[in-house]
Amino acid sequence: MPSEFELIERHFSRATPQATLGPGDDCALLTPTPGMSLAITTDMLVAGTHFLPDTDPGQLGWKTLAVNLSDLAAMGARPRWALLAASLPAADTAWIGAFADGLFACASHYGVDVVGGDTTRGPLNLCLTALGELPAGTALQRNHAVPGDELWVSGQPGLAALGLAQLQGRTQLPAELARRCLDALQRPMARVELGLELRQRGLAHAAIDVSDGLLADLDHILKRSGVAAEVFVAQLPPLPTGVDPLLARQCQLAGGDDYELVFSAPPDKRAEITELAAQLALPLWRFGLVVGTGDSRLRLLDADGQAQAFNERGFDHFG
Template sequence: MGEFDLIKQYFTRPTPKAVLGVGDDCALLQPRPGMHLAISTDMLVSGRHFFADVDPRALGHKALAVNLSDLAACGASPLAFTLALALPQADPAWLAPFSQGLLALADAHGCELIGGDTTKGPLNICITVFGEVPHGQALLRSGARAGDDIYVSGNVGDANLALAHLQQQGTTPLPPETFAQARLRLEQPTPRLALGMALRGIATAAADISDGLLGDLGHILERSGVGATLDTSAALHLLAAYPALAAAAAPSDAPALQRALLKHVLSGGDDYELVFTAPATQAAAVQAAARASHTPVTRIGRIEAQSGLRLTDGDGQPMELHLQSFDHFGSD
C-alpha cells in the first residue's frame, strides 16, 4: 500500500467546517466572526507514551483525546485537526482500528481531520488540533487570584496506578476489576470539553492534568504569581480505585496506603482532567457547570497570596510529601 492510498483509505473524509481539507499543500480554516483560534500540538512516541502492543483502537482515541483536553483547558470548542503519522509499515490490521478509534472520537466532538503527513519510521503520532473560543473568554493559566477555590474534574491517579501495575512497579496489588477500570482511564481518557466551555466566565484559570496534578497546578501558580494550600484528604478521594483499595486494606495499613496512593494522585499524570480555579462566590456556578456538562468536580484547596504550594492533611495540619511530576527530560 502506498502513502497516498493509505491516506485516502483511512484518513480522507468530508470536511464541511473547513474551507479546504485533505488533498492540497495546505488546509484552509475560516474562524467565525468574534472568535479566536485555539491551537495545540501533542506527540505520542512508542515506548515513551504508550506500549508498543497497545490496542490500536484505544491508541487512536488517546492520540486525539490528549489534544482535545488542551482545548478543554482553554474553554475552546473543537474545529479540526491534522495528523502526522510515522509507521514502521502500512499494516491494514493496525491502521483500520487505529483510524476507527481516532475518527470515532473526532466525530463525537465535531472535529474534522483536515490534513497532515505520513512517513515510514518508528511509530510516532503527532496531532495538531484547532478550536475556537469567543474573544476575551479563553481560560488561561494566568488568572488565578488569592481567595479562589481550586477544583479538579473527574478522577485523578487511576491512570498512573494502571501504568505502575503494567510496569510491575506498583506497591499496591490491584484486583482485576480495579485494574481494568484504571487501565481504561490510562488508555482512553475523556477530554472534558463540555466542562471547559461551561466554565467560561466562571473559572479564573485552568490547565489540563497531563504531567501530574501538582505539576500542572504549579503551572497555574507560576503564571498567576500566587501560591496555594491543597487538602490531600480531598485529593485522595479523586482516585476512583481508593474506596476498593481502602476497604481491602487492614486498618493498621491505612496510613501507609494513603501515602502510597497520594503519589499516584498528586504526581502521576496521564489523567487529562482539568484543574481550575474560581472565586469562592462562584461555587454555585461551578457546580451548575459541572451538572450541565455531566462532569463531577471536587474542591481540593485554595489559592493564596503567599507563593509556594503547601499540603495539609484532613485535619488541616501541614503534610510533607516529596513528589515530582513527570518531565520528559528529567525523568530518565
C-alpha cells in the same frame, strides 16, 4: 504493500464538512467564525515514552486526538479541526485501520474534522495538531488565578497512573478497578463540555489540564499567576479501595495522563460550580485555596491543617 498515498486515501480521507477544503491538496483551507480567536495546540506521542508499544491501536487512535482536545478544553475552546503527522515503522494496514477507526471515533464524538497531515516511515511517533475557536479575549489562561480563589479538579485524578502501574506489573488491582484505570489511561475523555461551561458562565479565572500530574500542572498556574496555594489533601477525591494507599496517593498527586481539568474560581461561584457538576454528571472537587505569594508556592495540608511533605511533583521529559 500499499503506498503512502494509498494508506492516506484508504484510512484518513473522510468527509470534512467544517473545512473549506480538506485533505488531498498541499494545504487544508479553514474559515474561522467571524469574531472568534483560534486556539491551536500540538502534542507528540512517542512509543515507549507516552504509550507502550503493544497498546491497542484503536485506543491509541482515540487517545492521540483526545489529549490535544484536552488542551483546548482547558482554555474553554470548542474543538473544530485536527491534523495528524505520523511516523510508522511499517505499512501494517490492519494496525493503521484500527488506529484510524479510533481516531475518527474520537473526532466524531467531539465534532472535529481531520483536515490533513503527513505520514512517513520511522519509529512509531504520532504528532497531532488541534484547532478550536472561542470568542476573542475570553480564553481561560494559566496566569489569571488570584488570592482567595478556590481550587477545583474534575473526575478522579490518579486512575491513569494506576492503570500504567498495573500494565507494568507494579501493582495488582481488583478486576473492576483495573478496568476503570486502564480505560482512563488508554481512552481518556477530554473535558470539553466542562471547559466550555466554565468559560461561557464566567465561573473560572484560570485553568489547566492534568497531563503531567496534579501538583506539577497546578504549579504551572501558580507560577504563571505569581501566587501560592494550599492543597487540602483530605478534600481530594477519595482514593480507590483495593490498592496500596501510598501508591494511590502518589498516583493522584503526581501521576500523569489524567486529562482532567484543574481550575481556580472565586468563592461566590461555589454553588454554580456544584450545580454544574450535577448537570454534567461529572464530580468536581474543591481541594485547595490560592493565597498570596510566600516562601513556597505549594503547601500540602492534612485534615488537621498540618503541613505534609511530598517531594514528587509529576512527569518531566528531561527531569
